[in-house]
Each structure stands twice: as structure tokens, then as C-alpha cells.
Amino acid sequence: MLLTGWSGRCATCAFRSPTAATFARHGIEKIRLTGGEPLVRRNLERLIEMLAAIPGIDLTLTTNGSLLAKKAQALKAAGLKRITVSLDSLDDAVFMKMNDVDFPVARVLDGIAAAAAAGLTPIKINMVVKRGVNDASILPMARHFRGSGHILRFIEYMDVGHTNGWRMDDVVTARQIIAMIDAEAPLEPVDPNYRGEVAERWRYRDGSGEVGVIASVTQAFCRDCTRARLSTEGRLYTCLFATAGHEFKPLLRGGASDAEIGLAIDEIWRGRGDRYSEIRTEATVPLQKIEMSYIGG
Numbered sequence: 001m002l003l004t005g006w007s008g009r010c011a012t013c014a015f016r017s018p019t020a021a022t023f024a025r026h027g028i029e030k031i032r033l034t035g036g037e038p039l040v041r042r043n044l045e046r047l048i049e050m051l052a053a054i055p056g057i058d059l060t061l062t063t064n065g066s067l068l069a070k071k072a073q074a075l076k077a078a079g080l081k082r083i084t085v086s087l088d089s090l091d092d093a094v095f096m097k098m099n100d101v102d103f104p105v106a107r108v109l110d111g112i113a114a115a116a117a118a119g120l121t122p123i124k125i126n127m128v129v130k131r132g133v134n135d136a137s138i139l140p141m142a143r144h145f146r147g148s149g150h151i152l153r154f155i156e157y158m159d160v161g162h163t164n165g166w167r168m169d170d171v172v173t174a175r176q177i178i179a180m181i182d183a184e185a186p187l188e189p190v191d192p193n194y195r196g197e198v199a200e201r202w203r204y205r206d207g208s209g210e211v212g213v214i215a216s217v218t219q220a221f222c223r224d225c226t227r228a229r230l231s232t233e234g235r236l237y238t239c240l241f242a243t244a245g246h247e248f249k250p251l252l253r254g255g256a257s258d259a260e261i262g263l264a265i266d267e268i269w270r271g272r273g274d275r276y277s278e279i280r281t282e283a284t285v286p287l288q289k290i291e292m293s294y295i296g297g
């Protein structure tokens with residue numbers, strides 16, 4: 001689960017609704033269910049119902065889209081407001097090379113259509129760009145989603161975890177991506193929706209929609225980051241590039257009062273000093289960072 005506001009995420013999830021409500025009372029404004037793949041979680045709809053009942057929480061979810069066509073209506077009925085779908089190419093071979101998955105692009109596109117029909121909007125599409133693997137998919141993806149009402153966001157390839165073999169040479173920068181699209185379909189910048197928004201917003205000058213870039217490598221936004229992540233094992237992480245988390249499960253399951261949990265949250269949050277993206281070099285890449293599948297993207 002990604003908790004934000006301090007914007008916060010649950011990697012689906014040691015969090016039960018009373019815990020999420022405690023976080024909400026301590027300033028969380030947004031919860032993102034991520035993973036891992038949230039749509040494979042048993043009783044996900046029930047979890048969404050409980051989270052959706054917390055006042056003042058913006059509830060969303062990030063998925064690979066493989067089960068979305070089947071589940072979109074039920075997710076909406078459970079109280080999910082909107083959704084983000086990961087899609088790195090429209091070409092099956094490139095898509096599978098990026099993600100090591102065994103389902104075709106058509107399944108994800110069907111999922112996106114089902115989510116739109118269910119009203120899980122605005123839909124964001126996340127495309128991670130890796131040089132030499134899917135950079136040739138940037139313009140086809142931009143063309144495909146221009147005018148669709150969905151917001152395509154390009155993410156700079158990051159050294160998440162410690163097994164993805166990241167090199168700076170793999171990164172196509174947000175600047176390069178915007179320049180590429182702008183040369184074909186002129187863009188202009190748009191103000192952020194709120195302070196700390198991770199995606200930089202751009203719109204087509206002809207009014208045919210919006211794209212975003214997440215420049216977490218070339219334009220680190222650690223100073224404005226308001227995100228925490230709660231893993232399925234009940235550990236709280238204050239950075240996507242953390243090497244260790246804070247044990248929360250004993251507190252959550254051990255009968256701690258709301259006030260005690262609140263104090264622990266405050267202490268962890270005030271004590272954090274994470275700035276990995278600001279200090280990243282090729283030398284920091286081998287650090288034993290927690291894999292993204294545990295704490296969500």
C-alpha cells in the first residue's frame with residue numbers, strides 16, 4: 001500500500017482498514033494499492049470497500065491490467081475511484097521483454113477499455129522507458145492514447161531493487177521523451193495539480209489531451225516526496241529505494257492503541273532523511289534495496 005499526503009502505498013496488504021484509518025487521522029490523504037499485482041489478491045473488493053469507507057481518502061490502484069477486464073466493474077462497485085495501468089509497449093514482443101509476463105498487450109487494452117466503461121477515470125497509463133528495449137514505442141504509445149482521455153505517463157527507468165542491472169545508459173530522460181513527442185505533436189507545460197506531484201504535466205497544444213513524465217532519475221523530487229509504503233509483511237518504508245523498513249506488524253497485531261500507533265507513525269515520519277534519488281550514482285546501484293514487488297512502484 002502506498003500512503004501519500006504525506007501521500008501513502010499498500011503492497012496489498014498487512015494494512016486493515018482500522019490501521020488505514022489511523023494513518024488517515026495522521027495526515028494520509030491518498031492510498032494506492034500496488035504490489036506485486038493487486039488484482040490477484042483474494043477478497044480485494046472487500047479491502048477496497050473498507051478503505052473506501054475512510055473519510056477524506058483518495059483511493060486508487062496500480063495494476064498490470066491482466067485481470068482488469070474481468071474485475072473493473074466490481075472494483076468500481078466496491079468504491080475504487082480511479083486506476084493506473086502499466087503498459088510499456090503496444091508491441092507484444094517488446095511488452096513481454098520489458099515485463100517478463102505471459103499475456104498479450106490486447107488483454108491490457110481490453111482492461112483499460114473496461115475500466116473506462118466502469119468509470120474508473122481519469123485512467124493513467126504508466127510506461128517505463130528503457131533505452132534500446134522500448135524507446136521505439138514512445139511515439140506509437142503517444143499516438144495511441146492521444147485523444148483517448150487517458151493520461152499516458154512516461155517513467156524514467158530506475159534502479160529499483162538490486163537485481164535489475166540498471167545503468168545510467170539505460171535511461172531515456174524525460175527531456176528527451178518530451179522533445180520527441182513535441183517534434184511530432186507540439187506540447188506545452190501544465191501546472192502541477194498539487195505540490196509534490198511526481199509527474200510533470202504536459203498537454204497537446206491542439207487540446208487533444210495530456211501526457212506526463214516522471215523524471216525520478218534526472219530530476220529527483222526527494223524534497224517534495226510525501227510517500228510511504230506498507231508491505232504485505234507489515235513493514236513501513238519511507239523511500240522506494242529503502243534498504244530496510246520499520247516493523248509495524250507487532251504494533252498492529254499486538255493490541256497497540258490508536259494513540260500508540262499514531263506516535264510510532266509520527267516518530268518514523270519525522271525521523272526520515274531519505275534522499276536516494278539525489279545521491280544516486282552507479283556506485284549506489286548495488287545497495288541491497290528492497291525489491292519493488294514488495295513495496296510497490
Ligand SMILES: C[S@@+](CC[C@H](N)C(=O)[O-])C[C@H]1O[C@@H](n2cnc3c(N)ncnc32)[C@H](O)[C@@H]1O
Binds near residue numbers: 086126156296297
Ligand atoms: C512495480 S508495478 C506494481 C503494480 C502492478 N503489478 C503493475 O504492474 O502495475 C508499479 C509501477 O512501477 C513501475 N516500474 C516498474 N519497474 C520500474 C523501473 N525499473 N523503473 C521505473 N518504474 C518502474 C511500473 O511502471 C508500474 O507502473
